[in-house]
Amino acid sequence: MATQDIEPGASQRLDKETREKLVTVIRHAVLLTWSFVVLFPLYWLVSMSLKPPGQANSLPPDWIFLPTVYNYIQLVQQSDFLAAFANSLFMVGASVILVLLIGVPAAYVLSRYDIPMERDVLVWILSSRMLPPIAVVLPFFIIFQELNLFDTRIGMILMYVSINLSLVVWVMKAFFDGIPETLEEAARVDGATQFQGFRKVVLPAAKPGIFSVAIISFIFAWIELLFGLVLTSFKAVPVTLFVYSFIGSRSIEWSMLAAASTAMIVPIVVFLIAVNKYLAAGLSFGVVIKE
Amino acid sequence: MSTPTKTETTNDTALGSLRDVWNDYLPYWFVAPMVLVMVMITFFPGAYDLYLSLIAEPTLNVFQAEFVGLRNFRTAFTRGGAFHSFVITITVVVSALFLETLLGFVLAAFVAGVDSSRAKSFYRVLFILPMAVAPVSLATIGRIMLNTEIGVIPYVINTLTPFAAPNFLSDIPLLTVILLDTWNWTPFMFIIFYAGLSSVPDTLVEASRVDGAPLWRRYVHVIIPYMKPVVFVATLIRLIDLFRTFGVVYGLTNGGPGTATQLVSINIYEQMFINNQMGVAAAIAVVYLVFVIAIANIVIAKVGFEGVWD
Amino acid sequence: TRGGDGSSGGGSTGDGSGNGSTGGSSDDLAIPLSKYDADIDWKQFDGDQINIGAVQHPWVDAIKPAIPVFEELTGIDVQWNILPEQQFRTKRQTDVSTGAGQFDVFFMDQVVNQFRDEGWLQPLDPYFDDGSLYDEGWYKPDDLFEASRWQAHGGGYSDNWTGLPITVEVQTQFYRKDLYDKHGLEVAETWAQHRENAKVIHENESDIVGTAGRGQKGYGMNIYILNTLLRQKGTKLWTEFPTDSGLDTQGVIEAADWYSKLLQDYGPEGASTQTWSDVQATMAEGNTGHIVADANMFWGGLTNDESNVADTVRIAKVPKPEGGELNPNAFNWQISTSKNASNSEQAFLFMLWATSQPTDLWMHTESSGVFSVRQSVWENEDYRSKVGEDYAQISLESLQVAAPDPFDRKYPEWGQRYSEELQRTIAGQKSAEEAMTQAAKVAEDIYSG
Amino acid sequence: MAKITIDDVTKRFGEDDEAIVAVDDVSLDIADGEFVVFVGPSGSGKSTLMRIVAGLETQSEGDIEIGDAIVNQLGPRARDIAMVFQNYALYPNMTVEENMSFGLKMSTDMSDSDIEETVTSAAEMMDIGELLDNKPGELSGGQQQRVALGRAIVRDPNVFLMDEPLSNLDAKLRAEMRTEINRLQNDLGVTTLYVTHDQTEAMTMGDRLVVLNYGELQQVGTPLECFYRPENQFVAGFLGSPSMNFFEGSLDGGTLRTDGFDYDLTERMQSSANGRNDLVLGIRPEDLTLHDDPTGGHEFEAVVDVVEPMGSISYVYLQPRQQDHEQTFIAETDGQRPISEGSEVYVEIPDSDVHLFDAQSGETVHQRKLDERAEVALEERMQTVSSSD
Amino acid sequence: MAKITIDDVTKRFGEDDEAIVAVDDVSLDIADGEFVVFVGPSGSGKSTLMRIVAGLETQSEGDIEIGDAIVNQLGPRARDIAMVFQNYALYPNMTVEENMSFGLKMSTDMSDSDIEETVTSAAEMMDIGELLDNKPGELSGGQQQRVALGRAIVRDPNVFLMDEPLSNLDAKLRAEMRTEINRLQNDLGVTTLYVTHDQTEAMTMGDRLVVLNYGELQQVGTPLECFYRPENQFVAGFLGSPSMNFFEGSLDGGTLRTDGFDYDLTERMQSSANGRNDLVLGIRPEDLTLHDDPTGGHEFEAVVDVVEPMGSISYVYLQPRQQDHEQTFIAETDGQRPISEGSEVYVEIPDSDVHLFDAQSGETVHQRKLDERAEVALEERMQTVSSSD
Numbered sequence A: 001m002a003t004q005d006i007e008p009g010a011s012q013r014l015d016k017e018t019r020e021k022l023v024t025v026i027r028h029a030v031l032l033t034w035s036f037v038v039l040f041p042l043y044w045l046v047s048m049s050l051k052p053p054g055q056a057n058s059l060p061p062d063w064i065f066l067p068t069v070y071n072y073i074q075l076v077q078q079s080d081f082l083a084a085f086a087n088s089l090f091m092v093g094a095s096v097i098l099v100l101l102i103g104v105p106a107a108y109v110l111s112r113y114d115i116p117m118e119r120d121v122l123v124w125i126l127s128s129r130m131l132p133p134i135a136v137v138l139p140f141f142i143i144f145q146e147l148n149l150f151d152t153r154i155g156m157i158l159m160y161v162s163i164n165l166s167l168v169v170w171v172m173k174a175f176f177d178g179i180p181e182t183l184e185e186a187a188r189v190d191g192a193t194q195f196q197g198f199r200k201v202v203l204p205a206a207k208p209g210i211f212s213v214a215i216i217s218f219i220f221a222w223i224e225l226l227f228g229l230v231l232t233s234f235k236a237v238p239v240t241l242f243v244y245s246f247i248g249s250r251s252i253e254w255s256m257l258a259a260a261s262t263a264m265i266v267p268i269v270v271f272l273i274a275v276n277k278y279l280a281a282g283l284s285f286g287v288v289i290k291e
Numbered sequence B: 001m002s003t004p005t006k007t008e009t010t011n012d013t014a015l016g017s018l019r020d021v022w023n024d025y026l027p028y029w030f031v032a033p034m035v036l037v038m039v040m041i042t043f044f045p046g047a048y049d050l051y052l053s054l055i056a057e058p059t060l061n062v063f064q065a066e067f068v069g070l071r072n073f074r075t076a077f078t079r080g081g082a083f084h085s086f087v088i089t090i091t092v093v094v095s096a097l098f099l100e101t102l103l104g105f106v107l108a109a110f111v112a113g114v115d116s117s118r119a120k121s122f123y124r125v126l127f128i129l130p131m132a133v134a135p136v137s138l139a140t141i142g143r144i145m146l147n148t149e150i151g152v153i154p155y156v157i158n159t160l161t162p163f164a165a166p167n168f169l170s171d172i173p174l175l176t177v178i179l180l181d182t183w184n185w186t187p188f189m190f191i192i193f194y195a196g197l198s199s200v201p202d203t204l205v206e207a208s209r210v211d212g213a214p215l216w217r218r219y220v221h222v223i224i225p226y227m228k229p230v231v232f233v234a235t236l237i238r239l240i241d242l243f244r245t246f247g248v249v250y251g252l253t254n255g256g257p258g259t260a261t262q263l264v265s266i267n268i269y270e271q272m273f274i275n276n277q278m279g280v281a282a283a284i285a286v287v288y289l290v291f292v293i294a295i296a297n298i299v300i301a302k303v304g305f306e307g308v309w310d
Numbered sequence C: 001t002r003g004g005d006g007s008s009g010g011g012s013t014g015d016g017s018g019n020g021s022t023g024g025s026s027d028d029l030a031i032p033l034s035k036y037d038a039d040i041d042w043k044q045f046d047g048d049q050i051n052i053g054a055v056q057h058p059w060v061d062a063i064k065p066a067i068p069v070f071e072e073l074t075g076i077d078v079q080w081n082i083l084p085e086q087q088f089r090t091k092r093q094t095d096v097s098t099g100a101g102q103f104d105v106f107f108m109d110q111v112v113n114q115f116r117d118e119g120w121l122q123p124l125d126p127y128f129d130d131g132s133l134y135d136e137g138w139y140k141p142d143d144l145f146e147a148s149r150w151q152a153h154g155g156g157y158s159d160n161w162t163g164l165p166i167t168v169e170v171q172t173q174f175y176r177k178d179l180y181d182k183h184g185l186e187v188a189e190t191w192a193q194h195r196e197n198a199k200v201i202h203e204n205e206s207d208i209v210g211t212a213g214r215g216q217k218g219y220g221m222n223i224y225i226l227n228t229l230l231r232q233k234g235t236k237l238w239t240e241f242p243t244d245s246g247l248d249t250q251g252v253i254e255a256a257d258w259y260s261k262l263l264q265d266y267g268p269e270g271a272s273t274q275t276w277s278d279v280q281a282t283m284a285e286g287n288t289g290h291i292v293a294d295a296n297m298f299w300g301g302l303t304n305d306e307s308n309v310a311d312t313v314r315i316a317k318v319p320k321p322e323g324g325e326l327n328p329n330a331f332n333w334q335i336s337t338s339k340n341a342s343n344s345e346q347a348f349l350f351m352l353w354a355t356s357q358p359t360d361l362w363m364h365t366e367s368s369g370v371f372s373v374r375q376s377v378w379e380n381e382d383y384r385s386k387v388g389e390d391y392a393q394i395s396l397e398s399l400q401v402a403a404p405d406p407f408d409r410k411y412p413e414w415g416q417r418y419s420e421e422l423q424r425t426i427a428g429q430k431s432a433e434e435a436m437t438q439a440a441k442v443a444e445d446i447y448s449g
Numbered sequence D, E: 001m002a003k004i005t006i007d008d009v010t011k012r013f014g015e016d017d018e019a020i021v022a023v024d025d026v027s028l029d030i031a032d033g034e035f036v037v038f039v040g041p042s043g044s045g046k047s048t049l050m051r052i053v054a055g056l057e058t059q060s061e062g063d064i065e066i067g068d069a070i071v072n073q074l075g076p077r078a079r080d081i082a083m084v085f086q087n088y089a090l091y092p093n094m095t096v097e098e099n100m101s102f103g104l105k106m107s108t109d110m111s112d113s114d115i116e117e118t119v120t121s122a123a124e125m126m127d128i129g130e131l132l133d134n135k136p137g138e139l140s141g142g143q144q145q146r147v148a149l150g151r152a153i154v155r156d157p158n159v160f161l162m163d164e165p166l167s168n169l170d171a172k173l174r175a176e177m178r179t180e181i182n183r184l185q186n187d188l189g190v191t192t193l194y195v196t197h198d199q200t201e202a203m204t205m206g207d208r209l210v211v212l213n214y215g216e217l218q219q220v221g222t223p224l225e226c227f228y229r230p231e232n233q234f235v236a237g238f239l240g241s242p243s244m245n246f247f248e249g250s251l252d253g254g255t256l257r258t259d260g261f262d263y264d265l266t267e268r269m270q271s272s273a274n275g276r277n278d279l280v281l282g283i284r285p286e287d288l289t290l291h292d293d294p295t296g297g298h299e300f301e302a303v304v305d306v307v308e309p310m311g312s313i314s315y316v317y318l319q320p321r322q323q324d325h326e327q328t329f330i331a332e333t334d335g336q337r338p339i340s341e342g343s344e345v346y347v348e349i350p351d352s353d354v355h356l357f358d359a360q361s362g363e364t365v366h367q368r369k370l371d372e373r374a375e376v377a378l379e380e381r382m383q384t385v386s387s388s389d
């Protein structure tokens, strides 16, 4: 009797099993397809940078070619690319640290406390990123002139902070909302001050969120162009503007452009690999949804 | 029994009281820098744009300014093409947001479900990369890759598929812009969703598996609701960011052909830096700001605070 | 030299001293100081510094090696801020509109009358009148091409010098000699032949289109070509300034229609979005039979070793209409100074020095210049042998009859709309008539409203 | 170390109209060093009251005093307490060792090596010494609970708050831990509030028992007092496992007529009843005696419904022979006594063990009798407690 | 409904070298409809074994069969089980009602109104009917646990898995729930695996008891069997509360000399001992008899160390008078028996109640004697179970 009870159910379930196998197949299909979609342009970019000048755009494409680092050597030798690169790394890195220092605690407060008119405050914060940079670059220029921040690293760091602050506050608020308050309660009972509870218990639990916004902030600042263009002229010039230097008024140096673009991706890859494991280490060692 | 000792109240050395000031007003300290920065980056630019939009010619001296009422606003919506660019922007925003959210979530969920942790790491890094390509590189190299005559993408489509490659930039410019943005910014959604997924406690997922929920229902009923704040915030931020897309589109199509991809941001740019109509540009910006704030408020009211933050 | 080195976007940080005014004997200088023996008090601003906002442009590359000469000559330190056009515009506009005055010298183009109108430009005439700053006998202003001088006066809209011209680009034809020979084609004298040649190549070559041309909107894009066409059709912009733009005249409509058809029929797919760089790349890749483009700027790119057609590309004057006159479009870059700049006089000295005959000649014979605004340079034998007789002669003849666009003060605004309309026509979204009527209306509205 | 005063504390959750009153006007003095055990049904407000004492929840009304100061405004840190949470609340990102040493790092100046030593020895005591490097997610439920307990006891706080700290442990371990906690509390003399559902813990650990129901205080007293001298039916039924059997009935002369049997009240009982008509008779399962044959005492016939053998003892579920509603009651018998389901037995209700309650108010009308010596012991214990107040 | 076969299942956590063996080569056949209770110390692998059966954890070795199919490859969904998690695992975003109906919505085609009805009635049964619209965060620990239980029982699965489902409930509620679960399991006939630390639950709920220690199976049998006929010292000590007292000693002729007293083995014991020299004598606290004066039986003098009054009974902690190491053992006495700490008593060890274990292996050498009728009952129960296999 028992066997009869289970038989039809089981066979039906086996169907579901195959369906779940199908999910696995679809999963891999989607991931591989998207990998291709992502990789192809990147491959093209990198391969352009490794081709000798003149071969960059030939059709049919030279799928196979002898890679050369000529363009990179040019890039490093012929210009101040390295200096600008280092300068950008410094400014962007510092801005990410600063924006986290400012934004994460604020997000925590927004998440844990009853803020009067919370919704309006949040929208206000968000409103800082609602206008196209184009529309606000002039006032910023004026402020920077007045405060003697023009063409200074400090100024650019602050600028990058202002670009990313709303993002950090919003995203981190959402993450803090998901962290059970009992953890802090336990910490506070353990004699931790509110601050210690925040730093030692809540922050570690919010790691994936923090590292995610750190990466995103880094990228946003790293590829920022307009403010860098308008608010600097000599001393604090970010590397983004360099990429432009290969777009001449009557010709584009494709290989160099590609080399510079590729070089600009490198720090992000390095950063990503460095924090990769934190992106996934959640509250509970991550959900793994199998089947 | 000894009397209770409370370090907090009995310790009145300078350091102690400093600590008290720090701890007692902690929330204030926590938000103060943020508020400071926010005041600086919201009020002045907003006021400046508003001022510019109301005067005839840009001048920094308020007393010299010739106020012209709403003339700039009228110009913006007559020959300024503001309305058209609003429509274009909304089209791009809605479709790109849809694609990016969907794709971002599917990818995040799929990657989270991959067994091998090395493969997982690989996908995680790879899928974030498109975001790291500077807009100028993307636009310039995108243009050449999409070029009908010498671009590799039409070449590949023409040689490897039975279809003829469309003219990305002239026949389907809007779609091209949307797809390129999707390529570029799906990583944003991916990374936040991925982090959000890893904050869902294992036991919940286990409970739902035992409850017999099939995969997708587990997502719909248990996982997504749990990470709803994260999903909501990521989507809202992307929405806001999409509203100010500029660099890539400008580099790719310059807003054309004609004004087919004339986003509001491009329109503002052209009014300000090409046409030198700074008042008109500011007028568009002001209307746009109000518009986006309204959208954000609606979205937050309709989706956000019901269920996410109640 | 100070500041960037031609490849820096924002004008990268120079080392601050370099081979500046203090160091180096005149033996090391590119041009002997004796060439600047004029009745000008070169040293009056010794120790000052000027900041130049420049577009990423070969002129910058060409003049840079000579900058120590200026620094030695005047004791003025030169800082560069070099950017691609679009970025440069943003920065220039920010600088002048907020009154920051960071640029003492900056590149100036079609917005000249607009800037003048806003009062942002410093007219140069007071300096020309100042004996310590100017020596007419030495400078030889008449050596400048007429068209260049005209454009430096706001394209005829200004009585004053708005700046000094530094480069001129004039339209010519480039064609593939091998293809022309293969199909027995003659170089087109008229636009009709031009179209016919395109047709032959387009129809007989498999992977090669007949012609390529700018379709993208914006100044320096599609309308830069169309303006030539319409002038040669006998019409011009602004039949009656500022009430009748003339854009909806039959001539303009025909020209627009003709140009659109040419690109649609024998141009590459998606011609409406092509910029000059696409056109150049298409030509350099060997994918088109001929193009119409600026001689100076394209020649180098088409004949260097990155080009697939270096050996087979040839240059010719632009076609003209049946029985019409040759008057190719041309474009001048000039350098100007603003009222807010703190060193306008120093800037004037720089402009004078940079556009003077000795410097210009040196740039073109010894350095990489190919765009002189001075007739004498084009006639210089050293220069002619360096760049090729063909190229030099065709450029010179074109330049002598060149007719640059007149940039009225709202040109950028209506020009943008006009180019958008033209782009629509090229893309086949609108008829030429509709588009141009619309363009005309917008242009006239802009002045009336 | 400190005394605690809970003064008219009320806690409401939610909006005014549909507020849940989790704690209802509770007042309680807890002496310095006293060990107080909170019991009550699920949802009766035990955890809430603890959280209020801890400063994690703010009372809607009333004051909390620790030591001599009103601490309403102070946060948990300032109150210097150690707490074991009902749901453990371990820090997921920290190892067991880090979890346990966190409190010490936060609240003391102990050197790292001292901390390590303290933690290691506490972990040994809890038998989780080998798990020090594991993360909470890798532990079994009981191990997690021991970590939570260990985290609290390594501290040297004013007050211990323990919310069912042993609920996930097996009987043996629980007995060990119970002794351990008792010893510790004695040694340190730390005022302790303890929530438990376990009868053994409730009876043996505390100096006093606090019985809560629906947020209201039911009785405060020594465990034996609450057990033998319940102030109302709720307390009588709540303490003891299995629960006291209750038979509702009405007085007819000197006889209580219940649905199932009649019971003749003793004189003392009658005077206690004092005119009340509706009474509830209460008797604990272990006080009922089962006879195979009638003995002629206070007894009635019942049918064995179910027998639950527990080993040494068995629980016998019985139904009175004559009964209108189907109701069972429980008796405890020796585990080896053979008794089969469906058989009939005679149930004796010893007069001395009977409680009587007012059927309306639930108030105790008559308490059982105790042996004289037990009575004395009870009195003594009661005095011990009040003297330490 | 289905039988379950656990076949040589082993589960290791962690890397090869320092792997923790949570479940060690366990084999077990569970009949269709059987109710099996898992007991064992904290960390012994009970939850892990359950999670393996549920398909939430994959065993390192061995097979799980449900019904007649090997389900190693199937996920929990396909196995059609309902589970109560040790830590509740309620969905925080759903109300109590949604939590309870979720499983039904997912795994059945029931109409919404049917679901609502089922859920409401289950909630009434659990006494959480009024909390249906609350979110888990607003519930007390016991309420949450009842929701978790309710969520499982509304389903009609092949198998119930319950991991300490009653640990946070008070004694009274626990007794009710116990009966409820038993009734439900009887009605539905669903195969049930149940983990508990509660002696009463362990003894009364299951058809069979499975005793685990360090991941290894110690004994499988009916509760009484495990209680009266433990296969080894571990099982003997684990079941029963307080634990059995153990006295280690060595055999000297027919006398077992322990640290505290000498005990003369009966003949049957001697033959059981069968030449073993080092033995452990085991006797349960409830089987020891305390006398104020010597009676001349098998007895020895002991000093009362501590008395824990539990109400009806008291636990007396004793130390043999002559003893080298300080060791206490426990005896149970009537709660009203006056006995004061420090006094001396005579402890009688009834021969019939003595267990003997091998000191090295822990194996049982000699089992206690049971009343004849109890023996018969035990046999019967054993047969009942094996026939249902």
Ligand SMILES: Nc1ncnc2c1ncn2[C@@H]1O[C@H](COP(=O)(O)OP(=O)(O)OP(=O)(O)O)[C@@H](O)[C@H]1O
Pocket (backbone or CB within 6 Å): D137, D138, D139, D140, D141, D142, D143, D168, E013, E014, E020, E021, E022, E040, E041, E042, E043, E044, E045, E046, E047, E048, E049, E086
């Ligand atoms: N994910 C894991 N990683 C490493 N070790 C684990 C993991 N889960 C459980 N263990 C270990 O496996 C052993 C068995 O754990 P399990 O949870 O099965 O115990 P249990 O019998 O349920 O105990 P309890 O009664 O305390 O709940 C424990 O020693 C535990 O530390």
Ligand SMILES: Nc1ncnc2c1ncn2[C@@H]1O[C@H](COP(=O)(O)OP(=O)(O)OP(=O)(O)O)[C@@H](O)[C@H]1O
Pocket (backbone or CB within 6 Å): D013, D014, D020, D021, D022, D040, D041, D042, D043, D044, D045, D046, D047, D048, D049, D086, E137, E138, E139, E140, E141, E142, E143, E168
């Ligand atoms: N945050 C809250 N919001 C609303 N109601 C709550 C909240 N916390 C507790 N309650 C309610 O208050 C009452 C008391 O809860 P409490 O947790 O104190 O009970 P408890 O005595 O600890 O029960 P248990 O023994 O089950 O843990 C319960 O009815 C509960 O539902």
Ligand SMILES: [Mg+2]
Pocket (backbone or CB within 6 Å): D046, D047, D048, D086, D163, E140, E141, E142
């Ligand atoms: Mg509780």
Ligand SMILES: [Mg+2]
Pocket (backbone or CB within 6 Å): D140, D141, D142, E046, E047, E048, E086, E163
């Ligand atoms: Mg467990």
